[in-house]
Amino acid sequence: MATVERRPRLYEGTRIPSPIPTVLQAPEELRRGGDLLTVNFGPNHPSTHGVLRLVVDLEGERIAGIGAVVGYLHTGFEKTMEQKTWWKAITYPERIDYVSFQYNELVFVLAIEQLLGLEVPRKATWMRMALSELNRIHSHLVYIGTSALEIGAISMFWYCFRERDLVLDLFEMVTGVRMHTRYFQAGGLAEDIPMGFYADARRFCVRMPKAIDEYEAILDDNRIWRERTVGIGLLSREDAIALGQSGPILRASGVDWDLRRDQPYLAYDQVEFEVPVLHGGDVYDRYRVRMDEMRQSTGIVAQCIERLEEMQGEPWIADDRKVVLPPREELHTSMESLIHHFKIVTEGYLVPEGEIYVTVESPRGELGCYVVSDGGPKPWRVKFRAPSFVALEATATCMRDAAIADLVAIVGSLDGVMGEVDR
Amino acid sequence: MIGYDAVPGLVETREAFGETTLEVDPTRLLEACAHLREEGFNILSDVTPTDYLGWGERGVAGYIGTPAGRDLNAPGSQGYARRPHPKPKRFSISYHLLKLDRDPRRVRVQVWLDDGEPVESVVSIWPTADWHEREAWDMMGIPIEGHPNLARILMEDDWEGHPLRKDYPIGGEPVRFSGEE
Amino acid sequence: MAVDKTIDPKRRANRPLAKAGLQSERLLWPTKGPGVFEQEVESLEDALGLTTLQKAVAWAQTNSMWPDTFGLACCAIEMMSIVSSRYDIARFGMERFSSSPRQADLLIVSGRVAHKMAAPLRQVYDQMLEPKWVIAMGACASSGGMFNNYTILQGVDKIVPVDIHVPGCPPRPEALMEGIVRLHEKVMAGVPPAYEIRGAAS
Numbered sequence: 095m096a097t098v099e100r101r102p103r104l105y106e107g108t109r110i111p112s113p114i115p116t117v118l119q120a121p122e123e124l125r126r127g128g129d130l131l132t133v134n135f136g137p138n139h140p141s142t143h144g145v146l147r148l149v150v151d152l153e154g155e156r157i158a159g160i161g162a163v164v165g166y167l168h169t170g171f172e173k174t175m176e177q178k179t180w181w182k183a184i185t186y187p188e189r190i191d192y193v194s195f196q197y198n199e200l201v202f203v204l205a206i207e208q209l210l211g212l213e214v215p216r217k218a219t220w221m222r223m224a225l226s227e228l229n230r231i232h233s234h235l236v237y238i239g240t241s242a243l244e245i246g247a248i249s250m251f252w253y254c255f256r257e258r259d260l261v262l263d264l265f266e267m268v269t270g271v272r273m274h275t276r277y278f279q280a281g282g283l284a285e286d287i288p289m290g291f292y293a294d295a296r297r298f299c300v301r302m303p304k305a306i307d308e309y310e311a312i313l314d315d316n317r318i319w320r321e322r323t324v325g326i327g328l329l330s331r332e333d334a335i336a337l338g339q340s341g342p343i344l345r346a347s348g349v350d351w352d353l354r355r356d357q358p359y360l361a362y363d364q365v366e367f368e369v370p371v372l373h374g375g376d377v378y379d380r381y382r383v384r385m386d387e388m389r390q391s392t393g394i395v396a397q398c399i400e401r402l403e404e405m406q407g408e409p410w411i412a413d414d415r416k417v418v419l420p421p422r423e424e425l426h427t428s429m430e431s432l433i434h435h436f437k438i439v440t441e442g443y444l445v446p447e448g449e450i451y452v453t454v455e456s457p458r459g460e461l462g463c464y465v466v467s468d469g470g471p472k473p474w475r476v477k478f479r480a481p482s483f484v485a486l487e488a489t490a491t492c493m494r495d496a497a498i499a500d501l502v503a504i505v506g507s508l509d510g511v512m513g514e515v516d517r
Numbered sequence: 518m519i520g521y522d523a524v525p526g527l528v529e530t531r532e533a534f535g536e537t538t539l540e541v542d543p544t545r546l547l548e549a550c551a552h553l554r555e556e557g558f559n560i561l562s563d564v565t566p567t568d569y570l571g572w573g574e575r576g577v578a579g580y581i582g583t584p585a586g587r588d589l590n591a592p593g594s595q596g597y598a599r600r601p602h603p604k605p606k607r608f609s610i611s612y613h614l615l616k617l618d619r620d621p622r623r624v625r626v627q628v629w630l631d632d633g634e635p636v637e638s639v640v641s642i643w644p645t646a647d648w649h650e651r652e653a654w655d656m657m658g659i660p661i662e663g664h665p666n667l668a669r670i671l672m673e674d675d676w677e678g679h680p681l682r683k684d685y686p687i688g689g690e691p692v693r694f695s696g697e698e
Numbered sequence: 699m700a701v702d703k704t705i706d707p708k709r710r711a712n713r714p715l716a717k718a719g720l721q722s723e724r725l726l727w728p729t730k731g732p733g734v735f736e737q738e739v740e741s742l743e744d745a746l747g748l749t750t751l752q753k754a755v756a757w758a759q760t761n762s763m764w765p766d767t768f769g770l771a772c773c774a775i776e777m778m779s780i781v782s783s784r785y786d787i788a789r790f791g792m793e794r795f796s797s798s799p800r801q802a803d804l805l806i807v808s809g810r811v812a813h814k815m816a817a818p819l820r821q822v823y824d825q826m827l828e829p830k831w832v833i834a835m836g837a838c839a840s841s842g843g844m845f846n847n848y849t850i851l852q853g854v855d856k857i858v859p860v861d862i863h864v865p866g867c868p869p870r871p872e873a874l875m876e877g878i879v880r881l882h883e884k885v886m887a888g889v890p891p892a893y894e895i896r897g898a899a900s
Binding site for chain 3 (some may be wrong): 637672673681685686687688689694
Binding site (some may be wrong): 165322357449 | 533
């Protein structure tokens with residue numbers, strides 16, 4: 095049954111509020127005399143992804159004004175990481191974007207490696223790619239599960255979390271923990287890839303597309319889902335670029351930009367995948383972009399597994415003993431290894447002076463890490479450019495002419511993770 | 518666009534690690550950014566303030582380093598092979614720009630400021646700078662002129678001090694021998 | 699309802715936990731003796747001397763203890779996964795996460811609590827009706843975790859009285875469920891909620 099719905103044309107001009115681009119203010123007449131009700135959403139509220147506080151001015155059911163208040167999860171990552179050595183500091187970034195945890199680790203480790211000029215063995219590169227793409231699937235599953243739950247498609251939660259547990263099983267097999275895996279080291283991976291991983295990952299790659307078919311069967315042509323998401327939360331191409339958006343939000347607004355393809359890192363130029371781009375700029379298109387991305391990620395994982403199977407027995411971490419711990423057997427025989435081990439563990443390796451800005455395509459957009467090193471064992475400055483921080487700046491623009499019921503759908507589609515926003 | 522010489526207020530161009538850094542005079546920042554926006558740098562990725570207080574002064578353990586040599590009473594004092602290059606002023610703000618194109622480019626615009634020296638807001642050029650500049654004010658105390666809504670964003674509204682500065686203590690509960698100040 | 703045959707029938711009559719059908723590790727691990735926790739709970743039961751009505755009330759409180767949605771950070775994702783089908787929390791009657799604190803019994807503080815968030819946390823705790831329990835899930839809620847700095851509350855028991863601390867970063871869903879089950883055992887044994895024990899911060 096095909097319902098022919100007319101999508102509203104994306105608007106003319108710009109809808110970014112002014113003077114403050116991130117705060118939609120109710121017009122003067124309403125504020126003075128009208129029937130304006132100010133409601134506070136959050137910070138503890140079931141329909142916000144974490145501790146986001148929205149102060150909303152309602153005129154009946156229409157949102158007349160909205161402003162976001164963030165900072166309720168500010169953890170001081172950047173200052174804390176300045177106190178730790180480079181090795182210990184790698185543990186922290188994972189908690190920043192806690193749904194796609196390995197991306198933060200990846201971007202920080204890539205920054206360290208580029209400053210060091212370290213060459214990473216290809217096995218580590220391909221495994222990092224495989225795990226990152228699995229993490230992308232994990233993040234999109236959590237997104238769809240929770241967004242659908244909030245809009246009312248409650249059963250999606252259980253479907254998505256069923257597959258999410260499979261992804262976490264793979265992580266646990268490789269790294270030992272479900273979340274916050276701390277598997278990437280400066281120079282490669284922490285441990286070799288266990289034997290059963292390839293078979294299980296293959297099985298997952300066979301199962302996942304069928305699961306995505308299931309999700310699409312539930313939601314794609316569902317009339318209620320379409321009514322609640324099509325034409326809601328419009329963001330035009332120019333507004334998305336002006337607001338610095340990236341990732342699925344940008345691609346759903348018609349901009350063909352994906353860091354994996356356009357500024358490749360790891361080995362993304364050696365795998366084949368497509369970048370889904372849609373032009374509706376609404377909640378439905380962002381949902382569809384993420385669903386398609388999940389399919390492409392499964393394909394990338396399958397390709398990585400094939401390549402990794404050829405590399406069994408290869409080293410998984412660089413050989414530079416000034417940065418990487420020597421294997422334990424060597425400590426019994428080689429004095430230099432012992433000294434290296436001691437220096438790396440106590441003082442930490444020294445990263446040459448410089449500053450660098452590394453970006454990866456996280457499930458939320460462009461995740462960037464700006465690292466300044468003074469040549470010492472501790473970072474001087476680490477800043478994470480969080481895509482959710484920027485996505486939440488677009489709330490006011492997306493919420494123009496929205497009803498209160500759309501607020502939940504739009505905030506869900508922006509897929510903000512408050513750990514990233516507040517850092 | 519290989520050459521950035523036409524950028525107004527350009528002081529220096531540096532290339533390192535495959536990246537280009539344009540050091541710009543802070544009083545001409547708005548012109549420089551407008552010029553770059555017209556050249557096609559349509560996405561502002563990030564605005565990062567950095568505090569360089571104490572750059573290159575950390576104590577050294579071992580036979581190389583300060584004339585005083587090893588400091589036994591400072592257990593966290595680490596070793597350097599060489600001193601880092603000195604920085605012109607205490608604060609720097611780096612604007613990371615991206616050009617969305619078939620041939621994408623990234624560039625970093627850097628301005629150097631003293632404590633309390635204000636910098637102009639680039640919200641009129643890239644609206645996304647709104648929250649980034651608020652964070653720069655909140656965390657580092659760099660006053661942004663012309664910002665429509667310069668308020669604290671991550672800390673509470675009545676918080677005193679700017680946490681990411683180097684002279685702001687890490688806080689928390691004291692833990693012995695952890696090496697944190 | 700499986701019955702623990704290793705307990706002497708005469709003693710079993712006086713053991714509310716076993717009567718309620720709560721299985722202990724003893725069944726899964728037949729050669730294991732009672733653990734320290736169980737011994738302490740036994741001595742508490744003897745000391746407190748619960749009446750039948752109290753036992754019934756405790757049983758009712760345990761079997762449908764509704765948690766409050768207080769998911770803050772990474773632990774919230776693992777808390778969501780206990781609702782999922784693999785680690786089904788609905789077996790304990792707790793799948794109904796109540797966003798309104800007025801209808802919630804259990805506050806699972808999952809995630810790091812910034813000072814900015816401490817006031818809303820305390821407000822939510824105050825809005826809950828007695829009896830109420832608090833589980834500090836994860837290292838950050840229990841003690842500040844890996845973050846010892848100007849912005850993270852070093853342990854949520856500085857502002858709310860906590861019954862159970864669940865360690866982990868983040869704790870596995872099974873670990874959280876173990877914490878919840880232990881809380882149930884505590885309640886069944888008659889241990890009062892934390893705000894009645896710890897005078898401060900309540």
